[in-house]
Amino acid sequence: MVARIGLAQSAKAPQDVASQTVVWLVDGKYDELYRSFSAEMRAALSLEALKSSVGPQVNALGKLLETGKPAIQQIGGNTALTVPAKFQALWIDFRS
Numbered sequence: 500m501v502a503r504i505g506l507a508q509s510a511k512a513p514q515d516v517a518s519q520t521v522v523w524l525v526d527g528k529y530d531e532l533y534r535s536f537s538a539e540m541r542a543a544l545s546l547e548a549l550k551s552s553v554g555p556q557v558n559a560l561g562k563l564l565e566t567g568k569p570a571i572q573q574i575g576g577n578t579a580l581t582v583p584a585k586f587q588a589l590w591i592d593f594r595s
Contacts, residue, residue, distance in 0.1 A: 514569040517580035517595045524593075525563045525584075527554060561587030 511519075516535070523532040533546045544553070567583035582593045 517569045517582045
C-alpha cells in the first residue's frame with residue numbers, strides 16, 4: 500500500500516520532513532500535518548477529510564511498530580520521498 504502526501508518546501512532535510520509527516524499522521528496531529536502541505540495538496544485534501552477519512556484508515560492499521568530509512572527520488576523538479584512504515588497489520592510506504 501502506498502500513501503502519497505504533497506508537502507510544502509522546508510528548510511529541513513527532506514528525509515526529516517517525510518519522517519515527521521508520518522509521525523504527525525500516526526499520532527493524529529492533523530492540524531500540524533495539514534499546515535505542512537503544499538498549496539496543491541491543501542486544495543486536493545481538506546483538513547476535515549484528513550481527519551474523517553485518512554486518519555481512520557491509518558488508525559485501522561494498528562500500532563506503528565517501526566519506520567525504515569526514507570528513500571529519495573528526483574522526479575522532474577521535485578524531490579519524492581518514500582518512508583516505509585511497519586504497522587501491526589502490514590508494511591506501508593508513505594510517499595511525499
